[in-house]
Structure formats: C-alpha cells, structure tokens
Amino acid sequence: MSLRQRRILIGVTGGIAAYKICELVRRLRDLEAEVRVVMTEGATHFVTPTTFQALSGQPVRVSLWDEAGEAAMGHIELAKWAERVLIAPASADTIARLAHGFADDLLSTVVLATAAPVYIAPAMNQQMWANLAVQANVGTLRVRGVGILGPADGDQACGDIGSGRMLEPHELRDILVASFGEQPLRGRRVLVSAGPTYEDIDPVRFIGNRSSGRMGFAVAAAARDAGAEVTLVAGPVSLPTPAGVTRIDVRSARDMQEAVLKAARGSDIYIGAAAVGDYRPVDTADHKLKKTDGSPLRLELAENPDIIASLASLPDRPFLVGFAAETKELAAYAQDKMLRKGIDMIAANEVGPGRGFEVAENALQLYWRDGGAALSRMPKTELARRLVAHIAQRFLAGIGT
Structure with missing residues (x-):
C-alpha cells in the first residue's frame, strides 16, 4: 500500500x-x-x-x-x-x-x-x-x-x-x-444485503442460520472502494460498519425485504449476499413456550418472501447479483436459480464444515447468461474485491459503457 x-x-x-x-x-x-x-x-x-x-x-x-x-x-x-x-x-x-x-x-x-x-x-x-x-x-x-x-x-x-x-x-x-485505485463504480449506487435473518418462535427462541455476515460486509467495503455509494442492509450480526457505508439493521426476512425494496429505488446494482431464511413460524408465541412432559413441539412453517425475485419483477430494477450456498451439485443448482429467478449474475459457493459460513476464507464460482468465472479460495476481503470487479465489468457491459 x-x-x-x-x-x-x-x-x-x-x-x-x-x-x-x-x-x-x-x-x-x-x-x-x-x-x-x-x-x-x-x-x-x-x-x-x-x-x-x-x-x-x-x-x-x-x-x-x-x-x-x-x-x-x-x-x-x-x-x-x-x-x-x-x-x-x-x-x-x-x-x-x-x-x-x-x-x-x-x-x-x-x-x-x-x-x-x-x-x-x-x-x-x-x-x-x-x-x-x-x-x-x-x-x-x-x-x-x-x-x-x-x-x-x-x-x-x-x-x-x-x-x-x-x-x-x-x-x-x-x-x-x-x-487512487481503479474505481469503475464511481457515481453508482450499490445496495448490499448481508448476514442471516432470524424468525422468532417466542420472545427467547428463533429460527436462524450460521451466516456470519463477513462476506456481505466485505462486498460492501469493496463496492465502496470501487467508487460506489453503498447501502448495506444487515441482518443480526456483530460486525463493525465499513467506513463510508450506510447501514440499515433488520432482523427477519420480511424486515429485510421491506428495507431492500425501499433502498432499491435509485440503486444501480443489488448484491444479495444475505443468507435469508426460507421459512418462518406461522405463529409467534407472546410468551416463552414451556416444555411439556416429553411431548414433541411441532412448528408450522410458512414460506418467506423471495427478496431477489421480488426485485427482478420491478419495472426499473437494478442489476441483480444473487448468491447460492449449496452442499452438492453447485453448478446445476446455482444456474437453475439464476435462470428461474431472472437475475443477472450469481455467485455460488459450497457450504459445510469449514466451508462458507463462519470462516475467514471462501471460494466462489460465478455464472452469468453467457459465461462464468472461478475465484479460488482466498480471504473474504480479497475475494470480495475480485467479485466486485467482475460485477462492475458485467454491469458496465450491460449498459454499454
């Protein structure tokens, strides 16, 4: 430096x-x-x-x-x-x-x-x-x-x-x-979602996932360094806000959807790095649920809204970058998700013990309609910079600049 x-x-x-x-x-x-x-x-x-x-x-x-x-x-x-x-x-x-x-x-x-x-x-x-x-x-x-x-x-x-x-x-x-570095996104507005979402069962319990938010926060910092004005919608994580980034804290998937749809107005690019929960309890108890002599607790779950699909349906939508975390058949599932949801680019990674969540390093496989790229395992901060460089290149190619 x-x-x-x-x-x-x-x-x-x-x-x-x-x-x-x-x-x-x-x-x-x-x-x-x-x-x-x-x-x-x-x-x-x-x-x-x-x-x-x-x-x-x-x-x-x-x-x-x-x-x-x-x-x-x-x-x-x-x-x-x-x-x-x-x-x-x-x-x-x-x-x-x-x-x-x-x-x-x-x-x-x-x-x-x-x-x-x-x-x-x-x-x-x-x-x-x-x-x-x-x-x-x-x-x-x-x-x-x-x-x-x-x-x-x-x-x-x-x-x-x-x-x-x-x-x-x-x-x-x-x-x-x-x-002083290359800033391909100077003057652009980038919206990033990061971290998990939590769905409350009662006042003390919730359904969540193992996302630490590190990748999404690194992406927000990398987009800032690329010259963008960045808004970060963050689930419940204990991470410092990247300098120069506007942060909006949320908890549930519906909270995140509301914040993202509001912030998407005027955004040029959306990078959906959050690990949004697919389901939530149909009913949230007002008081702590108690154990009952060995009887099983049954939860009825409802499907959460699909944030990136809702963005894809907007008439004046931003350039959409999704994430896919898979335990098997990474390429097939990621490309299907990209085509099915109508998004522009997807970043896929394998998750499991020591991979993806709660680690400082990661690897990504990128896909877009007519190509892709592999980003080998490296610290998430460097991985984020390379990811943002690919996003900027695809975005600018798409608008003819």
Whole structure:
C-alpha cells in the first residue's frame, strides 16, 4: 500500500476530533504521500498549526488574507495542487457553508476552486447530526458528488452515545488509498444485503442460520472502494460498519425485504449476499413456550418472501447479483436459480464444515447468461474485491459503457 507522490490536502475544522488528524497526517506521510494542511480559525483552538507543519513537513495555511501565501494567489495554487481534498473533522458549520457555496475563508474558497474529488468526514454531537438542517446540507453535498465518510456510532466527547463520531484515522487513510485505485463504480449506487435473518418462535427462541455476515460486509467495503455509494442492509450480526457505508439493521426476512425494496429505488446494482431464511413460524408465541412432559413441539412453517425475485419483477430494477450456498451439485443448482429467478449474475459457493459460513476464507464460482468465472479460495476481503470487479465489468457491459 503506497501513496508515493500523491498530493492530499487535509482541511481541519473546529472540533475536538481535530487531534486525531495528527495521526492521519502521520499515517499518510508513512505511505509517502505529499500532505498539505489548511485549518479554519476554529481548528487552531484545538491543535496548533505548528503541530501539523511538523507532521506534514509543509507550511500550514489558515487565513485567506495571508499576504505571503496569497501573493501568488495561494488558494488557487492549493486548489490546483491537490489530487484529493479531505475535510476532517467536518463540523456542522463547515458542512452548511460548503452546501451553500460560501467562499469567505481559505478552506471554503479552496473547495470551490478545486477540480479534485472532495471528501468530508463529519464529526459532531449525535443530536446535531440528526438535525434535519444538517441532513439536508449533507444530502446537497452528496448530490454534488462530495464523498460523505461516516460518521460512525459510539461514545462522544460530550458524553453522548450515538451517530456523529468521526471515522478513525486508519479508516480515513484506507479510503484515501482506495480512491487512487481503479474505481469503475464511481457515481453508482450499490445496495448490499448481508448476514442471516432470524424468525422468532417466542420472545427467547428463533429460527436462524450460521451466516456470519463477513462476506456481505466485505462486498460492501469493496463496492465502496470501487467508487460506489453503498447501502448495506444487515441482518443480526456483530460486525463493525465499513467506513463510508450506510447501514440499515433488520432482523427477519420480511424486515429485510421491506428495507431492500425501499433502498432499491435509485440503486444501480443489488448484491444479495444475505443468507435469508426460507421459512418462518406461522405463529409467534407472546410468551416463552414451556416444555411439556416429553411431548414433541411441532412448528408450522410458512414460506418467506423471495427478496431477489421480488426485485427482478420491478419495472426499473437494478442489476441483480444473487448468491447460492449449496452442499452438492453447485453448478446445476446455482444456474437453475439464476435462470428461474431472472437475475443477472450469481455467485455460488459450497457450504459445510469449514466451508462458507463462519470462516475467514471462501471460494466462489460465478455464472452469468453467457459465461462464468472461478475465484479460488482466498480471504473474504480479497475475494470480495475480485467479485466486485467482475460485477462492475458485467454491469458496465450491460449498459454499454
């Protein structure tokens, strides 16, 4: 992983998370990136320009009215110099100013003047982040092509717990590294489902499966790295949300279907990596079922909705990628599922002891209407990257780009 001679401009705004950007600058420099820092006046109350100058090895700019810096139109020079612009932490005030096109300080002026991709990493109190005004401003920036990185959930400096915590420096670094790679899905919207679904029998028992969600989460991260705006609909798993990915948590198959159908509006690609339960109890007990002197418990099961088939029936459906987990006759079952459900591509894998579920590695056999490809056993993170590359290739071929 290297950023040798890549030019990254970091904009630091006023927020307690500004101290973390010291580590980010160091990490980027460790990868041999050229880093310059622009600070708002508010940011200097948390970290001094001298600190960033020492870490970056470059002068730090704060004011638009710096006579030395602006003698040669320094804000334009910075805007042209940058290959990437990252604003972190991005305060609610800065987000509002960018959304409304203000240019009365150095950072906002540079953002307006640059042709480089711009990313922001929001950081603020959870109630501020939830405010409709902030969400409207973020939506405006997203429509304009600004990359929104986070925020994450967690403890906040104010003592609150919730969404609004800035992504960690290593996560921001990894996103910047990925942004310099090939991004065939830049500007596209990808919807991923991942993990198991649980169907309640009573308040303490459920029917579920052994899916860990690792593959689906890796696919979401790989789609993000390919430049897509990613929404992840996740069943009940204990996995951290990939940085820069919007997550929707669900429990049952019907919950997942509702969330997927809603999020599919405007999506270009759907990747159904979730292990959706085929059946659910017809009736869910209101209270815990008790044992009865050795008598068997009989459950009547009803079939769950077929999520990918329901997407296939939409008039303006996304490109559909299904998954097939089989214990035998992998090719026959996977290709039958693809043709029967009217989906565009299927990723099939064998499951069983030490294979597929609850392991860090996997292998996939890909099929589409006129071909296929084999992806040998490898870590799921690398497997996901190769899978997304094939998906992007098939998707772009299908739309003639």
